[in-house]
Amino acid sequence: MDRPNPLFRNLSSKIASLPMMLIVLGVFVGGTAWTVLFSFTNIRILPLFTPREWINGYVGLANYDRLFKTDRWMDCPGLTKIGTEAWQWKCAGALPNVVTYAVLSIILSISIGFLLAVFMDQKIRMEGVFRTIYLYPFALSFIVTGHVWAWILSPEYGLQAAVRQLGWTSFSFGWIADRQMVMYAIVIAGIWQGSGFVMALMLAGLRGIDEEIWKAAKIDGISTWRTYLQIVLPMMKPVMVTTFVIVASGAVRIYDLVVAITDGGPGISSDVPTRYIYQNFSANLGQSLAASTCMLVAMAFILIPWIRMEFGKKG
Amino acid sequence: MSHTTAIGIVPTGPKPKKLISVERVIVYSVLLLCAVFFLFPLYIMVITSLKDIEAIRSGNIFIPTMTPTFSAWGKAWNSACTGLYCEGIKVGFWNSVRITFPSTIVSIAIASITGYSLANWPFKFSEAFFTVLLVSSFIPYVVMLYPLVLITRWLGIYSTLPAVVLVHTIFGLPILTLLFRNYFASLPQELFKAARVDGAGYWRIFFQVFVPMSAPIFTVAVILQITGIWNDFLFGVIYAGPTNYPMTVQLNNIVNSVQGGKEYNVDMAATILTGIVPLAIYFFSGKYFVRGIAAGAVKG
Numbered sequence: 352m353d354r355p356n357p358l359f360r361n362l363s364s365k366i367a368s369l370p371m372m373l374i375v376l377g378v379f380v381g382g383t384a385w386t387v388l389f390s391f392t393n394i395r396i397l398p399l400f401t402p403r404e405w406i407n408g409y410v411g412l413a414n415y416d417r418l419f420k421t422d423r424w425m426d427c428p429g430l431t432k433i434g435t436e437a438w439q440w441k442c443a444g445a446l447p448n449v450v451t452y453a454v455l456s457i458i459l460s461i462s463i464g465f466l467l468a469v470f471m472d473q474k475i476r477m478e479g480v481f482r483t484i485y486l487y488p489f490a491l492s493f494i495v496t497g498h499v500w501a502w503i504l505s506p507e508y509g510l511q512a513a514v515r516q517l518g519w520t521s522f523s524f525g526w527i528a529d530r531q532m533v534m535y536a537i538v539i540a541g542i543w544q545g546s547g548f549v550m551a552l553m554l555a556g557l558r559g560i561d562e563e564i565w566k567a568a569k570i571d572g573i574s575t576w577r578t579y580l581q582i583v584l585p586m587m588k589p590v591m592v593t594t595f596v597i598v599a600s601g602a603v604r605i606y607d608l609v610v611a612i613t614d615g616g617p618g619i620s621s622d623v624p625t626r627y628i629y630q631n632f633s634a635n636l637g638q639s640l641a642a643s644t645c646m647l648v649a650m651a652f653i654l655i656p657w658i659r660m661e662f663g664k665k666g
Numbered sequence: 667m668s669h670t671t672a673i674g675i676v677p678t679g680p681k682p683k684k685l686i687s688v689e690r691v692i693v694y695s696v697l698l699l700c701a702v703f704f705l706f707p708l709y710i711m712v713i714t715s716l717k718d719i720e721a722i723r724s725g726n727i728f729i730p731t732m733t734p735t736f737s738a739w740g741k742a743w744n745s746a747c748t749g750l751y752c753e754g755i756k757v758g759f760w761n762s763v764r765i766t767f768p769s770t771i772v773s774i775a776i777a778s779i780t781g782y783s784l785a786n787w788p789f790k791f792s793e794a795f796f797t798v799l800l801v802s803s804f805i806p807y808v809v810m811l812y813p814l815v816l817i818t819r820w821l822g823i824y825s826t827l828p829a830v831v832l833v834h835t836i837f838g839l840p841i842l843t844l845l846f847r848n849y850f851a852s853l854p855q856e857l858f859k860a861a862r863v864d865g866a867g868y869w870r871i872f873f874q875v876f877v878p879m880s881a882p883i884f885t886v887a888v889i890l891q892i893t894g895i896w897n898d899f900l901f902g903v904i905y906a907g908p909t910n911y912p913m914t915v916q917l918n919n920i921v922n923s924v925q926g927g928k929e930y931n932v933d934m935a936a937t938i939l940t941g942i943v944p945l946a947i948y949f950f951s952g953k954y955f956v957r958g959i960a961a962g963a964v965k966g
Contacts, residue, residue, distance in 0.1 A: 495897075632812060
């Protein structure tokens with residue numbers, strides 16, 4: 352009898368995996384490679400494909416150069432003098448906006464989530480009810496979240512109007528109409544949507560810690576709050592890293608929330624990279640591809656702590 | 667066990683607790699305060715949707731109306747204007763249903779079979795393939811938006827229902843495959859071997875041994891896909907085309923349409939209607955929901 356051809360070993364398995372392989376190679380690998388490669392060409396509206404077109408159109412970093420000189424992407428003169436004595440910090444554009452949003456939402460949602468989890472861990476009654484309440488916003492889409500918060504924060508009818516009606520007429524809370532403050536308004540909505548989920552992750556982490564640790568700390572006379580901060584928190588490092596990756600990667604991709612709350616406004620003061628990329632597909636494809644590649648790089652940096660944790664154990 | 671020390675007899679059992687301690691009061695106040703913050707927008711949504719437009723103009727956003735009416739809900743569902751036409755958000759609802767069902771079924775079918783292959787029928791390069799999958803699930807989707815416009819145009823389906831279904835299916839695949847592969851790999855391998863000894867082949871083992879015992883992972887996958895696809899906005903805008911816009915896009919258009927003055931009660935009713943499907947899934951699925959969203963949170 353002939354030896355079976357190894358190509359046909361587990362043939363069903365190979366055939367069944369074929370659609371997936373084609374999609375992964377064609378879309379994920381191919382699409383990403385295309386975006387990165389053609390961000391270095393003078394690509395306009397008509398897409399290019401072949402290596403010859405790539406060589407002919409190669410312009411090096413010109414798209415990146417133009418991108419970072421575009422005010423809508425990044426306009427960061429830093430501390431600028433306005434008038435004779437006054438100085439003002441100025442850093443606007445889609446990229447600084449997403450950095451502001453990401454830094455604030457990472458810090459706030461991780462600290463709020465951790466504190467909530469610690470409070471939930473105090474053997475409280477009706478834990479299920481509290482958990483359900485904290486977590487339900489995460490089931491809602493960013494569009495729904497955004498429109499609710501846009502309504503609550505609207506200066507004409509929302510919180511500001513309501514408080515003024517109660518008699519405090521000088522009360523002012525018009526963040527979504529204020530170029531300087533609008534990103535913070537979006538952060539509030541983002542925190543509302545996501546911190547319950549961070550709480551759930553942290554609570555799972557807290558519950559995973561060995562009971563013996565608690566007993567030992569108690570015997571040594573260490574107070575509950577110090578145990579949380581100095582013993583439990585360092586032990587939760589894996590959970591923290593996972594949470595960081597989830598929150599940070601979500602923050603970098605932010606799009607729908609901004610569209611729903613301000614649609615980038617007032618003016619373009621709350622524009623974010625995904626919105627910039629999408630809106631430049633027809634007019635400025637080269638810049639769009641360059642901006643996409645920047646986001647890919649940002650994602651790679653976000654993943655570094657996670658990769659080091661997952662694969663760095665041996666070395 | 668003896669409970670004597672040098673001093674004498676020590677009382678046994680737990681120390682009697684004070685009925686209310688300061689610490690307990692603080693814990694519950696913080697939890698309640700946060701609960702109020704989280705529930706506040708839901709409260710505002712509901713009371714705004716029950717007001718008539720006069721009550722909104724003259725009233726206070728916090729205070730519910732004395733004469734609640736469901737007319738805003740009817741208008742939101744049946745006749746709210748999106749800027750193109752005035753047929754309400756029901757158009758978006760049915761579009762979302764038509765997008766969500768096929769995408770969920772196809773992506774789970776492909777992913778479960780591929781996950782089963784990777785876990786139980788390894789072939790040459792299957793490890794490498796697995797690594798590529800893992801990396802793919804982290805690539806931000808914005809990097810592939812334009813290539814997918816080109817691909818769907820080349821297939822001749824750009825701006826149609828099949829295009830948006832295809833895109834949702836594609837972006838769901840890597841994470842779902844990892845989910846299924848890890849689950850199948852955690853099942854006892856003796857089962858697989860026993861089935862093989864009994865002469866069952868690739869498909870038979872999958873359908874008669876693995877699928878029946880994988881209800882939890884299929885539940886997680888269904889929740890992950892339905893909520894993710896229902897809540898999507900960007901793919902709907904880009905690939906679906908105006909006649910197939912999903913509910914989130916329709917909602918955005920209704921809120922932003924300016925014809926005939928702003929009707930905040932109708933906007934809020936439409937917002938609640940858009941949120942109801944994922945909320946219902948959340949309330950009925952319990953712990954599976956958290957597992958589902960935790961798996962999906964890193965996607966794209």
